Amino acid sequence: DSGVTQTPKHLITATGQRVTLRCSPRSGDLSVYWYQQSLDQGLQFLIQYYNGEERAKGNILERFSAQQFPDLHSELNLSSLELGDSALYFCASSVGRGRTDTQYFGPGTRLTVL
Amino acid sequence: AQTVTQSQPEMSVQEAETVTLSCTYDTSESDYYLFWYKQPPSRQMILVIRQEAYKQQNATENRFSVNFQKAAKSFSLKISDSQLGDAAMYFCASKTQGGSEKLVFGKGTKLTVNP
Numbered sequence: 001d002s003g004v005t006q007t008p009k010h011l012i013t014a015t016g017q018r019v020t021l022r023c024s025p026r027s028g029d030l031s032v033y034w035y036q037q038s039l040d041q042g043l044q045f046l047i048q049y050y051n052g053e054e055r056a057k058g059n060i061l062e063r064f065s066a067q068q069f070p071d072l073h074s075e076l077n078l079s080s081l082e083l084g085d086s087a088l089y090f091c092a093s094s095v096g097r098g099r100t101d102t103q104y105f106g107p108g109t110r111l112t113v114l
Numbered sequence: 115a116q117t118v119t120q121s122q123p124e125m126s127v128q129e130a131e132t133v134t135l136s137c138t139y140d141t142s143e144s145d146y147y148l149f150w151y152k153q154p155p156s157r158q159m160i161l162v163i164r165q166e167a168y169k170q171q172n173a174t175e176n177r178f179s180v181n182f183q184k185a186a187k188s189f190s191l192k193i194s195d196s197q198l199g200d201a202a203m204y205f206c207a208s209k210t211q212g213g214s215e216k217l218v219f220g221k222g223t224k225l226t227v228n229p
Binding site: 002031033035044045048055056058088090092094103105107110 | 149151156157158159160161164205209214215216217218219220221222
C-alpha cells in the first residue's frame with residue numbers, strides 16, 4: 001500500500017458525459033501528479049500540482065481539467081468523454097521539490113467509456 | 115525532450131534464475147533520475163529501484179540491481195533468484211530535476227516467470 005488513495009476504482013459511463021476522479025496523496029506529500037495509461041499511448045503525464053498550484057502540464061486535453069484543494073486532495077475532471085478516453089488513470093504523490101523526490105502511485109481508476 | 119526506450123516487449127525466466135531487462139534513455143539534462151516500476155496484474159504501480167545520475171555506484175534493493183552506464187545512456191534491471199511474484203510489467207522511467215518533475219516512461223517489458 002503506497003498510501004495514495006484513488007476513488008472510484010472503476011467507472012463506466014457513456015460518450016459525452018463528464019466524470020470526476022479523486023485522489024488523496026500520502027500524508028505530508030505536497031505534489032500530486034496525474035497520469036493516463038492506455039494501450040496505444042502507454043503511460044503519459046497529464047498534469048502536476050504542488051501545494052494547490054499548477055506546476056506543469058503534459059499531454060492533457062482541453063476537455064480535461066484538474067485542481068488541488070487546500071487539504072491537498074486532487075480531482076481530475078474529464079468532460080465530453082470519447083471512446084478513446086477509456087484508460088487507467090493514476091494519481092501519484094511526492095513530498096515536493098527535492099533531489100530525492102520519488103513519486104508513489106495510487107491504485108488507479110479504470111475508466112470505461114461506452 | 116526526454117525519451118525512454120525499452121526494446122524488449124516480453125521476456126521470460128525460469129524460477130530461481132536471473133534475468134536482465136534493458137532500458138535506454140535520452141536526455142540533454144545533466145541532473146536526472148532513473149526508476150524501474152513494476153506493474154503486476156493488480157495494475158498497481160510499485161517502485162522497484164531508483165538511481166541518481168550523479169551517483170556512479172549502481173543501486174541495489176535486495177534481489178534487484180541496476181547496471182547504470184551513463185555514457186551509453188543505458189539503465190538495465192537485473193532480477194536475481196526470480197520468483198513467481200516477480201511476474202509483471204516492468205517500466206523504466208526518467209525524471210529531470212527542476213522544472214516539471216514528470217516521469218517519462220518506456221513502453222514496458224512483460225516478464226513471465228516459469229515454475
